[in-house]
Amino acid sequence: MTLLNDITAYKIWIFAPYLETEDPTLKFYYDYTQSIEEYTRVFAEINCEWEWVNVTINNIAESIERVKKYSGKQSIVLNLCDGDEINNVPGVSVIHALDESGIMYTGSDSYFYNVTTSKITMKEAFDKAGVSMPGWQKLNGHIDPDLFKKVGKPIIVKPAVSAGSMGISVKNVVNGKRQLKSVLNELHEGFKGWDLNTAGLLAEQFIIGREFTTLLVGSHHQPEQIKFYQPIERVFHKDLPEKEQFLSFERLWEAYDEEAPPPDNGYLYEYAPVTDFCLAQQLKDLSIDAFKAVKGVGYARLDFRMDKKTGKLFVLEINAQCGLSEDENYTSIGAILRVSNKTFTNLIVEVLEDALLRNTAHG
Structure with a gap:
């Protein structure tokens, strides 16, 4: 099946997840200026009609209706909606609505989306299939006295549901129970108004x-x-301590509040083939x-x-x-x-x- 052979028969609708917010950090997250420029080049190159649609948690039905009412060409929705919906960013609801509508769409179906939105259900699926992964355990209120023995040291604490390293800081890598309790207390407080605890937390061997x-x-x-x-390999700054060689939120987004930038204000990482x-x-x-x-x-x-x-x-x-x-x-x-x-x-x-x-x- 080659799309390019018959590209003029299709119109592509890009469904982009949108959050109405006044928070400057989150606003940056949902500024699509650059993305729209990229897709403008793509569809000009292949000579294909397209339209960008900002989809919020409240306008899913309206967005679907817009596509259904269009009758000029066959529609394909390029679905970029990737929210967890705990914090009002559209995600799996868009997939359910697309399935009901019968409109052809790209990307994940609802099963793949749901099983991987939470790191807990994802790891359970990996466990079941025998896929190689680090030791891990759900954190349910009380701390298992044998946690470090079962999972392995050091441990990194992660929210089960988070995107863009949200809720992940260099402090999340811990070697003992006192550090672990401190991280858990911070995560219970949330991040910039985002609730990172609703879906649970997990301990993973770092x-x-x-x-x-x-x-x-x-x-x-x-x-x-x-x-x-x-x-590709993500090669972290060589002068960072080994336990800090990962993507923490502040370093990833260069939004420094509690963490220091990498040494000499250098790069956090570079890519290598x-x-x-x-x-x-x-x-x-x-x-x-x-x-x-x-x-x-x-x-x-x-x-x-x-x-x-x-x-x-x-x-x-x-x-x-x-x-x-x-x-x-x-x-x-x-x-x-x-x-x-x-x-x-x-x-x-x-x-x-x-x-x-x-x-x-x-x-």
Whole structure:
């Protein structure tokens, strides 16, 4: 199925998740100026009609109706809605509404979306499928006296549901119960009005070592059709302590309040291609295993750590409906495209073709 052969028959509607807020940090999150410029270039390049729609938690039905009323061409919704809905950003409700409407759409289905929105259900699915991942445990009010023995030291505390490293600080990596209690108390207070505790918290073994990211497009029930991109390594600033070599919210977004910038005001990390063929193959195999374990559909970005001592790879998480951009300052997808010798247009066409393929299979 090649979309480009018949591109004039389609109109693409971009559904973007929108939050009405006065908070300057969150406003920055939902400023789509740059994204709209990227998509303008993509659709000009492939000569395709398109429209941008800001979708809020309150206008989902109205947005769907707008697409349904349009009768000029066949519609495909490029669905970018990735909210958890706990904090009023639209997410799975958009998928349910699209399913009911019968409109063709890209990206995650409701199962893949739900199972990966919470790190707890995602890790349970990985456990069930035997996917390699760090030790972990749910944190339910009381602290298990054997927590550090069962999970491994050090531990990183994570909200089960959070995006863009929200709720993650360098203080979240702990070696003992006193530090752990302090982090839990802070997380119970929330972040900039966002409730990070409703969906629960978890303790995960913090793997000291290298970090990698991968991207794939496709569906778990057609593994032979999955398109796997060149993996990349996220190389953290060498002068950062090993226990601080990860994406904390303040350093990721350069919104410093409690944390210090990296040494000499340098970069937090740089991207490097994975040139070792065996390692790239291991990352591919583990990516596809993890994708299948959560019944992946559409596209996903995955994060991995390699234990410095043993060389063993662990899946940290899989991001359904991950942010799409060629800008490396916004997402690692840009670096993955660069080392894969692909353009953002190539990726968007593959994402749209995956929707067509699924629609044909179900139709």
